[in-house]
Amino acid sequence: MHIEHLAIWVRNLEQMRHFYETYFDVVSNEKYSNVTKGFSSYFLTFPEGGPRLEIMQMPGIPETLNNAFAQFIGLTHFAISVGSEAAVDALTERLRADGYSIVGEPRRTGDGYYESVVFDPELNRIEITA
Known part of the structure; x- marks a missing residue:
């Protein structure tokens, strides 16, 4: 078994794709969109392989209640x-x-x-x- 991918809900899909492409040399697939749900995502593949990173965006996903500057339970x-x-x-x-x-x-x-x-x-x- 292995981790195939990790997924992150994001506010700004294009900004996040650009960040990971610029600093971590990922290759993005074509944008996937489900118009019915308002869902869009990219899978980002790292140069050396391993798990991919999926960045996802969809209206109605609530903001996290966690403080990014503190440690908390979860990922x-x-x-x-x-x-x-x-x-x-x-x-x-x-x-x-x-x-x-x-x-x-x-x-x-x-x-x-x-x-x-x-x-x-x-x-x-x-x-x-x-």
């Missing part, structure tokens, strides 16, 4: 490996320069990972790992 983050410590540092600085919030500075964790943590445009936490 808290997902990690994207960029291949090296130098790549973690470079991408973190690129995101910072482009105005994105760095939640955790690049560091080696107690369990041996080298990572930083950034918010995407809609405040989803992404661990950038080596």
